[in-house]
Amino acid sequence: MKSIAIVYSEDHVRDHLDKILTNEGFQVFPYYDPQDVIEHCHLIEPSLYLINYKNVNIDGFELYKKLVEKKGKDKVKVVFISSHHEIEEEAYNLGGLDFIKVPFENDDIIKRIISLA
16 A cells, blocks of 8 residues: 655645545555654655645755655655745755645645655
């Protein structure tokens, strides 16, 4: 089963993503706080990380860097998601496989996640 870690500090968006991706057959690891992902990263091996840029405590780019530091770049496939569209180029330059703009269409995000996971 493909799995995905969702890191998004807005409950309603994280819960929505959890629901639509679970319905598509993904095992979902939803996280509110990026620090929890860092602490638990040795316990999970998601096929993909879906990381919001704006989170509590640390931003999505810093979280990605910390995950790569702990797990290795080959173990951290990431898609960034944000309403801050101006950071898209930086997200790709950092190593993001995709950048999803908020608001998003369910069918679009599902198709994109499936193609990368």
